[in-house]
Amino acid sequence: AQSVTQPDIHITVSEGASLELRCNYSYGATPYLFWYVQSPGQGLQLLLKYFSGDTLVQGIKGFEAEFKRSQSSFNLRKPSVHWSDAAEYFCAVGPHTGTASKLTFGTGTRLQVTL
Amino acid sequence: DSGVTQTPKHLITATGQRVTLRCSPRSGDLSVYWYQQSLDQGLQFLIQYYNGEERAKGNILERFSAQQFPDLHSELNLSSLELGDSALYFCASSPSMAAGGNTIYFGEGSWLTVV
Numbered sequence: 001a002q003s004v005t006q007p008d009i010h011i012t013v014s015e016g017a018s019l020e021l022r023c024n025y026s027y028g029a030t031p032y033l034f035w036y037v038q039s040p041g042q043g044l045q046l047l048l049k050y051f052s053g054d055t056l057v058q059g060i061k062g063f064e065a066e067f068k069r070s071q072s073s074f075n076l077r078k079p080s081v082h083w084s085d086a087a088e089y090f091c092a093v094g095p096h097t098g099t100a101s102k103l104t105f106g107t108g109t110r111l112q113v114t115l
Numbered sequence: 116d117s118g119v120t121q122t123p124k125h126l127i128t129a130t131g132q133r134v135t136l137r138c139s140p141r142s143g144d145l146s147v148y149w150y151q152q153s154l155d156q157g158l159q160f161l162i163q164y165y166n167g168e169e170r171a172k173g174n175i176l177e178r179f180s181a182q183q184f185p186d187l188h189s190e191l192n193l194s195s196l197e198l199g200d201s202a203l204y205f206c207a208s209s210p211s212m213a214a215g216g217n218t219i220y221f222g223e224g225s226w227l228t229v230v
Binding site (some may be wrong): 105107109 | 117119148157158160164171173205207217218219220221222223224
């Protein structure tokens with residue numbers, strides 16, 4: 001069965017500092033990996049995804065993530081955090097193929113940004 | 116704006132009642148997904164429809180049902196509501212498999228409060 005672990009429930013960083021949110025997955029085949037962000041009272045917005053190819057993927061809002069197969073990880077990074085990045089971040093894993101393309105989500109990491 | 120539209124945004128109802136949540140997918144998307152997000156359960160996949168047919172089922176209660184209509188909009192029906200059904204219900208959509216169907220786009224959700 002596929003699963004996603006986000007080991008950090010809550011992270012606080014200062015504005016302008018760098019950020020790394022951890023995501024580890026368990027998947028029996030080649031995974032399709034995503035990061036979503038949920039701002040307070042909002043839906044989930046797709047930040048970036050990894051399907052194949054270059055293991056470093058760029059997303060919106062200055063975020064990037066690196067797929068490391070050997071570590072079963074897909075960590076999200078941003079070099080300089082802005083106060084507006086305060087939100088909850090979800091990592092997800094899904095199948096490469098098949099019509100039942102439902103995703104498995106992690107439990108989320110809540111990011112707090114201090115000024 | 117993901118292009119997925121959900122109504123109503125907020126709903127308060129009493130225990131034992133029945134409600135219907137409505138979702139319009141992104142233009143051209145054939146798949147619709149329903150998710151439930153609650154504090155204790157996190158983000159849970161409920162059900163997926165593809166071009167009018169049920170495609171995958173997750174942790175959906177028997178009191179809940181969904182359908183997708185010929186115009187591809189979908190409805191989630193929740194009946195005999197209990198306090199524990201209070202949650203944020205998301206609809207999401209994705210294109211056909213040939214068009215990158217493994218990426219899903221979320222609406223802003225419908226907040227259901229059962230009192």
